[in-house]
Amino acid sequence: MTKNKMRLVVIGNGMAGIRTIEELLKMSPDEFDITVFGAEPQPNYNRILLSPVLSGEMKFQDTVLNDWSWYEENNITLHAGKVVNKIDRQRCMVETATGLAVPYDRLLIATGSNPIMLPIPGINLPGVLAYRSIDDVEKMLTAARDNNGTKKRAVVIGGGLLGLEAANGLSLQGMEVSVVHLCDWPMERQLDQVGGGLLKKELEKRGLKFYLSRQTEAILGETEVTGLRFKDGEEIPADLVIMAAGIRPNIDLAKSAGIYCERGIVVNDTMQTYDPKIYSVGECVQHRKQTYGLVAPLFEQAKVAANHLAEYGRMRYEGSSVSTKLKVTGIDLFSAGDFNPGPDDEELLLQDAARGVYKKLVLRDNKLRGAVMYGDTVDGPWYFQMMRDGTDITEMREHILFGQAHLGDSGRGGAASVANMPDSAEICGCNGVCKGAIVKTILDKKLFTLEEVRAHTKASSSCGSCTGLVEAILANTVGGDYSAKPSKKPMCSCTELTHEEVREAIAKHSLKSLPELMQTLGWKTPDGCHSCRPALNYYLLSASPGEYQDDSRSRFINERVHANIQKDGSYSVVPRIWGGVTSPSELRAIADIAEKYKVPTVKITGGQRIDLLGVSKENLPKMWGDLVKAGFVSGHAYGKSLRTVKTCVGSEWCRFGTQDSTGLGIKVEKMTWGSWTPHKFKIAVSGCPRNCAEATIKDFGVVCVDSGYEIHVGGNGGIKVRVTDFLCKVASEAEVLEYCGAFMQLYREEAHYLDRTAPWIERVGLAYVKQRVVEDAAGRAELYARFLESQKYSQDDPWKERAEGKDAHEYAALATI
Amino acid sequence: MNGYLQVNSPFGKLRANGLYAAMQKRKMRMNWTQIGNLEDIPRQGSRVVNTAAGEIALFRSVDDQVFALDNRCPHKGGPLSQGIVHGKRVTCPLHSWVIELESGNAVEPDVGCAHRHEVRVAHGVVFLEVRAEV
Numbered sequence: 001m002t003k004n005k006m007r008l009v010v011i012g013n014g015m016a017g018i019r020t021i022e023e024l025l026k027m028s029p030d031e032f033d034i035t036v037f038g039a040e041p042q043p044n045y046n047r048i049l050l051s052p053v054l055s056g057e058m059k060f061q062d063t064v065l066n067d068w069s070w071y072e073e074n075n076i077t078l079h080a081g082k083v084v085n086k087i088d089r090q091r092c093m094v095e096t097a098t099g100l101a102v103p104y105d106r107l108l109i110a111t112g113s114n115p116i117m118l119p120i121p122g123i124n125l126p127g128v129l130a131y132r133s134i135d136d137v138e139k140m141l142t143a144a145r146d147n148n149g150t151k152k153r154a155v156v157i158g159g160g161l162l163g164l165e166a167a168n169g170l171s172l173q174g175m176e177v178s179v180v181h182l183c184d185w186p187m188e189r190q191l192d193q194v195g196g197g198l199l200k201k202e203l204e205k206r207g208l209k210f211y212l213s214r215q216t217e218a219i220l221g222e223t224e225v226t227g228l229r230f231k232d233g234e235e236i237p238a239d240l241v242i243m244a245a246g247i248r249p250n251i252d253l254a255k256s257a258g259i260y261c262e263r264g265i266v267v268n269d270t271m272q273t274y275d276p277k278i279y280s281v282g283e284c285v286q287h288r289k290q291t292y293g294l295v296a297p298l299f300e301q302a303k304v305a306a307n308h309l310a311e312y313g314r315m316r317y318e319g320s321s322v323s324t325k326l327k328v329t330g331i332d333l334f335s336a337g338d339f340n341p342g343p344d345d346e347e348l349l350l351q352d353a354a355r356g357v358y359k360k361l362v363l364r365d366n367k368l369r370g371a372v373m374y375g376d377t378v379d380g381p382w383y384f385q386m387m388r389d390g391t392d393i394t395e396m397r398e399h400i401l402f403g404q405a406h407l408g409d410s411g412r413g414g415a416a417s418v419a420n421m422p423d424s425a426e427i428c429g430c431n432g433v434c435k436g437a438i439v440k441t442i443l444d445k446k447l448f449t450l451e452e453v454r455a456h457t458k459a460s461s462s463c464g465s466c467t468g469l470v471e472a473i474l475a476n477t478v479g480g481d482y483s484a485k486p487s488k489k490p491m492c493s494c495t496e497l498t499h500e501e502v503r504e505a506i507a508k509h510s511l512k513s514l515p516e517l518m519q520t521l522g523w524k525t526p527d528g529c530h531s532c533r534p535a536l537n538y539y540l541l542s543a544s545p546g547e548y549q550d551d552s553r554s555r556f557i558n559e560r561v562h563a564n565i566q567k568d569g570s571y572s573v574v575p576r577i578w579g580g581v582t583s584p585s586e587l588r589a590i591a592d593i594a595e596k597y598k599v600p601t602v603k604i605t606g607g608q609r610i611d612l613l614g615v616s617k618e619n620l621p622k623m624w625g626d627l628v629k630a631g632f633v634s635g636h637a638y639g640k641s642l643r644t645v646k647t648c649v650g651s652e653w654c655r656f657g658t659q660d661s662t663g664l665g666i667k668v669e670k671m672t673w674g675s676w677t678p679h680k681f682k683i684a685v686s687g688c689p690r691n692c693a694e695a696t697i698k699d700f701g702v703v704c705v706d707s708g709y710e711i712h713v714g715g716n717g718g719i720k721v722r723v724t725d726f727l728c729k730v731a732s733e734a735e736v737l738e739y740c741g742a743f744m745q746l747y748r749e750e751a752h753y754l755d756r757t758a759p760w761i762e763r764v765g766l767a768y769v770k771q772r773v774v775e776d777a778a779g780r781a782e783l784y785a786r787f788l789e790s791q792k793y794s795q796d797d798p799w800k801e802r803a804e805g806k807d808a809h810e811y812a813a814l815a816t817i
Numbered sequence: 818m819n820g821y822l823q824v825n826s827p828f829g830k831l832r833a834n835g836l837y838a839a840m841q842k843r844k845m846r847m848n849w850t851q852i853g854n855l856e857d858i859p860r861q862g863s864r865v866v867n868t869a870a871g872e873i874a875l876f877r878s879v880d881d882q883v884f885a886l887d888n889r890c891p892h893k894g895g896p897l898s899q900g901i902v903h904g905k906r907v908t909c910p911l912h913s914w915v916i917e918l919e920s921g922n923a924v925e926p927d928v929g930c931a932h933r934h935e936v937r938v939a940h941g942v943v944f945l946e947v948r949a950e951v
Contacts, residue, residue, distance in 0.1 A: 445926075456926045462912075527861060527879040530901040530908035531914070553861040557910040565910055569896040761868040814864035814875060815852045817947065 005033045008309065009104035011096055011253065013038025015047060016282025016298040018066055023306030025074060031310055034076045035102050040128070040133055041081035043067055044149075046206040046297060046446070047133075054137050054169030063134075063448055080241045085258035089275060095425065106277055106309055109254055109265060113283040114160070118157070122219030127419040128241045130168045140166075142264065143240045144173035149174050155228050155238040159186035163244030164203065168494055171241070178209040178236065180216055190335040194351070194359055195374045202331055202356075211236070213787045221609030249284045264291045269316040271305035287317060299448070307496075311346055314522060315496050330465050334380035334475075337370035337387050338362065342702050350401045362567050366394045377417060379403035381471035392765035397724065418472045427469050430462035435473060442477045450474060463486060463719045479546055492531040494524050499752040502536070506543050508663050514540065514551055528554075535753035538640070541676060542748050547788035552807065558638035561810050562798045563620055571620060573612040574637035575627050576673060579647045579685075580608030587628035588605035590694065604747070607644035607682065608719075609635055611767050625803035633797040640754070642744075643682050645669035646694065648688030650704070659704035661687035664733050668702075668740055673786075673798065678751040678760075681744065696724045699747075699757040700740055705729075709736050712771065713743055714761035725766045728774045739801040742773050742783035749783075849937070856941065858883065862916060863898040863907070875936055875943065876918050878905055884918035885936040885945055887903040891916075891929025917932035 008024075009772075012016045013036050022055050044066040052058040056303030058197070065352075071078045079100065086095040087107065093103045115130035119125055127143070128429040144152065152175050156167045159181030171177045179186065185202075193631060200210055208392065219241055227237045249264035260266050264286030271279050271287075281301040284295055292298065297320035304317040321337065341347045341362045350359040357375035361368060361383065367390055371383040379551040381401070386393065393400055423436025441447065441457050450471055454461040460470040490496050497505070502521065511517045514536055518528060533554035540548045552560050563571035575590065590610055594602055600614040615623060627757040637643060646667050648654065650661030665685040672683065684695040693715075695701030701712040701724050708731040717722030727743070730736060746769065751760040761769055773780055802811075824895030858864045858877040866873045867887055872888035874897050879940040882905070888898050905918045915924040935946035 525904055527903055528902045529906075529914065533901060533903065553859060555899070558902065563900060565895070565896075567911065569894075569899075601893075809857065809859065809864065812856055812873075813867050816867040817850050817852070817945075 006105040008032040008034045010036045010108045012110030014042055014112050018044040019302035020281055020305045023303050024309055027310040036078045037084045038080045039083045050137050051165035055172045108598050109280040110282045111250040113285045114250045116246045116248050120218055123235055125225050127225030131242055131244050144175050152239040154240040156242045158244035165209050166242050166244055180211045180214050184213055192372055195372045198358055198374045262286055267379045269605040270302055270308045277306050288319050332377040334373040336384045339370035339372045348401050354815050358799035365390055377521050378472050382468050418476055428466045429457035431458040433457050438473050439477050490721055494528050494532050538753050546793040564638040570614045573615050574609050574635035575632035575637040578669050580664050593626045608646050617811055621802050623798035628800045628803055634799040640674050640679050642672045643680050646684040648687045648692035657687035658706045661685045661704050677748055678753050679756045710738050714757045716756050738784045741787035743778040745783040745787035746772055849948045852945050853944045855938055861902045864897050883936050883938050885934035886921050887932040891931050
């Protein structure tokens with residue numbers, strides 16, 4: 001069966017164009033016959049790595065992203081080194097200067113940008129180069145090597161990102177390099193004056209010479225470059241002049257075809273130009289008045305364009321926020337957002353001249369608007385993330401400048417710069433991955449994103465506490481613009497929708513089942529994946545308690561069989577012991593059952609319960625039957641659910657106790673047990689401020705005082721210890737119960753699946769939680785009522801049900817042969 | 818499966834030429850063992866068959882195809898039968914490696930393979946082949 005395929009022609013064999021094709025092939029590999037035109041004679045290479053090639057740290061071969069065989073394997077016709085000079089929109093053809101004409105059904109323009117060549121005398125002299133392509137780099141390298149024993153002099157016009165990278169590279173190649181710049185300090189678009197000054201000082205130490213606040217009037221020379229003259233009349237000698245005064249979208253071809261252009265080719269949110277058959281991506285594009293010169297936005301655009309070319313019609317490009325990093329080895333510099341404070345903005349500054357560290361954060365309404373960092377950029381990705389998420393930073397104002405404290409939990413906090421870490425430094429403690437292995441994998445496999453690094457190295461893929469470090473290494477290795485994540489983060493690769501969007505859609509369309517949800521929201525996979533299914537199952541369950549039919553196939557094994565899987569495939573059993581208070585007869589029953597089933601290890605847990613480890617799956621229902629007979633219910637030690645309520649002995653025995661903390665803890669546990677939550681949920685009640693139950697590192701903690709009960713929320717131990725925030729003080733046990741139910745319900749209804757309360761509160765802000773749970777009394781009562789309503793359906797003991805035969809197939813082999 | 822004989826094996830392609838003949842050519846002895854009913858395996862789920870050579874996990878995909886792999890993840894031996902089944906893949910419950918049910922191969926970039934077994938479903942009855950090379 002032959003189907004006439006659509007013909008897609010791509011003009012531009014660079015990163016944006018080819019990335020779009022890659023995305024398209026992933027989505028619908030057989031939709032198009034693809035033809036690519038590239039002006040350069042090379043296959044697609046990584047333009048961002050030109051600087052390391054120039055400085056001699058990399059070879060061109062290392063920068064190739066798609067070699068010739070990639071085009072062949074994907075049946076792509078490549079015309080490398082052929083320039084398209086006409087688009088005939090009536091006949092839907094593109095034509096090259098050499099007379100080649102190719103018809104298209106869809107056209108993708110990815111012509112990128114051109115360096116700005118200043119209109120000054122001498123600009124066409126031999127020895128004047130741009131810094132844009134591998135060809136330019138090779139010419140520079142030739143010029144640098146061809147030195148006849150004397151040091152050659154290079155002048156770089158433009159002290160921006162590109163200019164400084166070029167200058168640094170040429171200097172490393174043994175040239176004497178000067179930088180001419182219009183402004184008072186280098187990289188003024190990315191740095192403020194102080195940061196720029198530090199950078200200049202460091203580069204001068206490395207041998208660069210700066211001519212600042214200077215304008216070039218003419219390039220001197222008869223047959224080749226000999227020097228440069230400034231407006232003020234001063235002349236300096238030069239053997240090589242590099243133009244790095246900026247880039248300009250390359251729109252000539254589109255313009256000549258009558259496609260609407262302003263500064264760039266104007267596209268809508270689907271990356272479509274004014275001609276519906278023609279799409280455009282990359283640096284040539286103008287979207288919502290913005291043009292972009294960094295990689296992360298191009299990749300986002302490529303994804304959207306591919307989605308629409310494949311006629312999925314689902315995604316929109318809504319602009320990108322970008323961060324920058326200078327790729328000069330040994331200089332750590334990061335900037336993002338708007339770092340020049342306006343009249344309504346606040347400025348936080350940290351200067352440490354001895355360490356060579358400078359940080360500036362710009363705030364408006366307690367949200368980060370911009371950041372400049374020099375010398376210590378480890379926290380750059382963290383600031384950038386908070387900037388994009390619009391995180392309320394009120395709570396961390398005092399320490400935000402000092403960075404993300406948890407990086408210190410494995411003794412790594414002192415390492416200000418990942419660049420200075422030795423290759424042997426362990427980055428990911430969970431998976432034992434060191435810095436050298438990550439760097440090597442990034443380079444060998446040509447990785448772009450955190451997700452790819454996770455997949456290939458496993459670093460940061462387990463507990464996630466080293467994510468900041470891995471991002472910093474990624475940024476250091478291949479440039480900061482790579483590590484930037486899309487501004488909108490989909491739940492998983494099965495959808496483009498975020499957690500919030502999915503939850504909203506569930507409410508809006510009153511979705512009641514997984515297949516219905518996946519169909520309505522256009523899931524890309526037939527039945528989701530291990531990441532989205534448990535999340536969706538939880539969202540549906542929390543949206544329609546009592547009505548939604550829990551899907552056990554979408555539960556992680558522990559929740560499916562109501563026990564904790566261990567490394568050898570056996571299970572652990574933790575009976576609920578209310579408030580941690582037990583009795584000789586209960587202990588005797590547990591002891592008898594442990595002996596009867598030959599439990600190899602009996603252990604007291606951190607949550608004041610007893611853990612019976614090493615139980616085979618077949619024995620679980622029988623063992624539960626015995627436990628149920630002795631009066632126990634499931635301890636839910638295996639679930640994203642209420643775990644335990646830890647208590648101290650309180651006023652009943654303790655000479656310091658102010659209230660009956662054990663009694664209150666038991667009441668709280670009786671109310672909350674069995675509830676499913678986005679992640680595990682732990683509670684503690686302490687009888688006095690000595691806080692023996694450690695209530696201030698729990699999701700919900702109560703500290704009894706003489707005059708009542710202090711309520712604390714959002715704490716946890718674990719990977720990143722977080723002390724609770726004080727929520728409010730109440731006078732009675734009844735109020736503790738109400739606030740507890742209301743807080744849990746707010747968390748249940750609004751947090752992302754697998755967010756503990758700590759990151760959730762950090763995202764939405766304590767002020768928001770206070771407003772909903774403390775200030776809005778009517779709202780609190782409603783939350784509490786909804787919590788109690790959903791609890792009506794969740795307090796059937798799952799162990800009892802299974803001891804009586806429910807889901808028997810989960811615990812027995814199908815056959816023995 | 819409406820009386821349709823589904824053969825989930827490389828020999829499936831050769832069925833037109835005769836499955837039995839193909840197997841003869843490979844000099845193998847067939848030993849199909851009746852395991853149970855399709856209905857005994859939950860959709861998007863798995864059941865285990867105990868054999869002398871260890872546990873074999875039988876998986877049933879959302880579209881009722883059945884696959885059989887050793888119940889051991891190539892990574893650290895996790896019981897694959899306890900994982901979440903999605904599409905034609907299962908995710909190991911221990912460290913979330915994703916294994917292709919058809920081949921037993923780990924999804925890239927992880928590398929490894931869980932040994933696969935021939936399985937067929939006829940008239941709603943599941944047969945497993947316990948193979949012995951001659």
